[in-house]
Amino acid sequence: MIISGFLFFAFVSVSTFGQDATPRTDARQHAQRARIADGVRDGEVTRREAVGLRAEQRHIRRSERRVQADGEVTVQERRRLQRKQNRASRHIRRAKHNEIDNN
Numbered sequence: 019m020i021i022s023g024f025l026f027f028a029f030v031s032v033s034t035f036g037q038d039a040t041p042r043t044d045a046r047q048h049a050q051r052a053r054i055a056d057g058v059r060d061g062e063v064t065r066r067e068a069v070g071l072r073a074e075q076r077h078i079r080r081s082e083r084r085v086q087a088d089g090e091v092t093v094q095e096r097r098r099l100q101r102k103q104n105r106a107s108r109h110i111r112r113a114k115h116n117e118i119d120n121n
Contacts, residue, residue, distance in 0.1 A: 039091040043082055043099050050103070051075055053110050061120035067113040074106045 054071045057063030063071070081102060085095040 039086050040082055040099065046103050047075065047079065050106055050110060057114045062114040064118055064120055071110055071113060074109060078102050078106060
């Protein structure tokens, strides 16, 4: 009983450590998803564009999970995630400011 409780807390602490390894990435992901939703709501982003942008966000989220899987996020891995987010941000901006509108 005591051993199983200890293992549970050890597992929880390791899993929460991995989740907190990239708080900046998490906040940026949230902001980018909000930008996509705002664009769709305002008619600046078409349904087709939104599908592609959301797929790109899922790809970044999967990459982040893979990076966190070993419990340590290296500087190179952070940079790679940041480059992916920079690229996604440019894609969101282009979709919101191109000539294609839903209106």
